[in-house]
Amino acid sequence: MVALALAATSAVGDSESVTETTTGSLAEPSGMRLATPQNLVSRKAIGYWTVRVALGWLVLIAGQVVALVISQQPWLWATIAVTVVIGAAHAVVMPQWRFRVHRWQTTAEAVYTKAGWINQEFRVAPVSRIQTVDTERGPLEQLFKLSKVTITTASSAGPVSIEGLDADVAARLVDELTATTQATRGDAT
Numbered sequence: 001m002v003a004l005a006l007a008a009t010s011a012v013g014d015s016e017s018v019t020e021t022t023t024g025s026l027a028e029p030s031g032m033r034l035a036t037p038q039n040l041v042s043r044k045a046i047g048y049w050t051v052r053v054a055l056g057w058l059v060l061i062a063g064q065v066v067a068l069v070i071s072q073q074p075w076l077w078a079t080i081a082v083t084v085v086i087g088a089a090h091a092v093v094m095p096q097w098r099f100r101v102h103r104w105q106t107t108a109e110a111v112y113t114k115a116g117w118i119n120q121e122f123r124v125a126p127v128s129r130i131q132t133v134d135t136e137r138g139p140l141e142q143l144f145k146l147s148k149v150t151i152t153t154a155s156s157a158g159p160v161s162i163e164g165l166d167a168d169v170a171a172r173l174v175d176e177l178t179a180t181t182q183a184t185r186g187d188a189t
Contacts, residue, residue, distance in 0.1 A: 036122075037105035037112040045102070045164025048144040049095035057087030104162045106173065108180060111151055113160050125160045129153040130181045133174050137167065149173055 061083055068076040094117055103114040111125040132152040141147060147170035151160040165173065 037103035037114055039104050041099065041102045041104070041162070041164030042146060042166045042169070043099070044144045044146055044166065046095045046099050048140060048146055048164065049098055050091050051144075052140055053094055054087070054091045057083070057091065061087065099164075102164060104165075106177065106180075111160060111177065113162055115161070115163070123157070123160045125151050125153045125155070127177075127180055129155065130177065133177045133181070135170050135174050147171070151177065 061080060064076060064080045064083060067073075068080065098117045101114060101117055101120055103112075105112040109127055111123075111127070111130070113121075113123045113125075115121050115123075130151055130153055132150075134150045134152070136148045136150060137146070145167050146163075147165050147167045149162045149165060149170050151162075153160065162170075162173075
């Protein structure tokens with residue numbers, strides 16, 4: 001599919017075999033299996049997440065500076081210093097951590113995702129349940145040439161999203177999932 005296609009079989013237990021197909025996912029002969037997806041998001045996502053989180057902290061710091069100017073309370077310098085330290089640590093640690101955690105993978109049977117940085121979520125969306133595949137690019141994502149792919153399914157858990165993809169990879173993924181979904185029998189419900 002989007003990444004390298006692999007075709008290797010490995011033994012699991014005594015008699016069951018697991019076949020690695022397209023991008024290294026684990027698809028059991030009897031159905032899908034929740035395995036850690038193999039594809040990383042774009043390295044550019046680190047910069048995107050850093051800028052996004054830094055902007056949030058800058059808004060908070062600006063509010064604190066306004067409060068300092070208006071109230072002239074010297075103790076507000078301490079709150080600003082604490083906010084700067086926490087914000088800087090967040091802006092350094094979170095993007096790197098998210099990059100190491102965020103994964104995605106597609107097979108002919110399903111889309112697998114892993115996301116989060118404190119609360120991590122593993123999702124499997126069977127291709128037969130996919131209803132829509134969308135691409136989203138906000139101003140910051142456009143600046144970094146990134147896209148977010150959202151896969152809406154008939155699941156009550158909501159859509160599956162893959163953030164931080166290179167725009168060209170996202171476009172190929174959307175085309176591929178659209179073609180696969182159209183070729184898959186089922187009513188996506």
